[in-house]
Amino acid sequence: MEPLVSDLALRPNVPFDLAPLARLLVAADDLALVNPNAKHPFDPLEWREKWLNEADDASFYLVDATGREVGFFALRVGIGPEVRHLVYVFVEAAARGGAGAQLAALAEQAARDLGAISVTLKVELDNEPALRVYEAAGYEELGRRNGMATMRRDWG
Template sequence: MSETFALRPATIQDVEPIAFAELELFPDEAWTVFQLAEEIEHPDRRYVVAVDQDGPEELRGYAGIMLAGDTADLHTIGALVEGRGIGRALLAWCEQAARDGGAQRMLLEVREDNDRARSFYRRAGYQEIGRRRGYYRIRGRSIDAIVMERAL
């Protein structure tokens, strides 16, 4: 496996690899190829992929935001390889894309039981600002979403 990765805007050709990654990372709430294609082609969305820089271009991560005036929503972020800074790089790319799109703050939702992600976002400067009770319905369980925010 390559030790370096590069970020580039996602294209429609990335939909299938991202869909497989979704199934691996978020099996209970994975987006379909159709949803992902719609997102990547939407004028108010910005999606990025992390790929191996050396050798064959293999997906290592992806992320996407929705622009809505002075606010951006982080729709998804997933790193297939841990410990290489891919998640941090994807988040930084999304924050810059949000700024470039006129956003002054970024919002996101994270499952209450996802301690690793919540810690990742806190380290990146996000603060918990709310809760959406029962937002996630997974295998008959109801899980709250924690809403987090960061000024850009």
């Protein structure tokens, strides 16, 4: 069994800085998992202009006890401002083994802080660890399509 990661925290991506994300997504496989439509190698300009460009988007780094970025996610406005859609979730391999549950809790708190009452997400059906994390965090599966599960967690 892998050791559990502890002492993870969130750092809002303010001022907007994609250098840590570029470091995290250096491997083509990792970048393709996070965003299969993005160019490889990681292109900060493309991400700034195309993937993280909405004024109400909020992105965050997951940081370890030393302040080093070990993960990333964004919360996009969903159906309305009270719904956030969790996207571009990534945790580096060395920080996995408990980080998923912490990331889910931190993402929910970040969404609450943004005024959301619900979070939606899509996860690949063959990503069993992520499916288990979201189910354990209270996400309900809404449907399956094209190899993806759509999930939602409400609290409002």
